[in-house]
Amino acid sequence: MADDKKTIIVFSGDLDKAMAAMIIARGAAAMGNEVTLFFTFWGLNLLRKPESVPIQKGFLEAMFGWMMPRGARKAALSKMHMGGMGTAMMQHVMKTKNVPTLEEMIREAQEFGVTFIACTMSMDVMGIKPEELIDGVEFGGVATYLGSADEANVNLFI
């Protein structure tokens, strides 16, 4: 039904888990659902722009930003990453099997009207600034998430 709602907390920044979240989100959007994704902690890294954004940051914030993957293209498998080899192999297989990349999945979800909300507390803790995230992302806190979750009939934590 068109008034069905789904929410997913995207906590993990792992490639495999993020893919699962994006496949469910895109599928639900294609079922006519209103979908809200709430990105927090490691999941926030998926929304970072791939390029470096010049911003004044404190030392620790800059270190954090430097150590964490910048964007969905840099996401690694939660298992069998093997120093990048496993992830590269998986990405190769996905390409041959005509599976969109994680970046493409995110873009498609946005085109299908999926709402992306970045958790502002996590952003603050991790030193991630709004300018570093891809366009079309909204900013909110736990009340925003709970407001959506209360109205939804499926709420996932990935």
Added chain:
Amino acid sequence: MAEYRINARGLQCPGPIMQLFTQMKSAEPGDLVMIEVTDVGFKKDIEAWCRKTKNTLVSLIENDGVITAQVRKG
């Protein structure tokens, strides 16, 4: 009544239903959409999709690894 045809061969889940959803948005009630898919999960998916989106699955056939579904809007 208009008829539409979607070639979703080779698309992985949920690509086919995303294409179908997009096509249905521009279709009028009573219009017929035919979609060709190679993802085997589609056979079960299309039933759930039609049930949840209140559209009618007119026919579902599989031939040489290609699943063809006809869906009527409404």
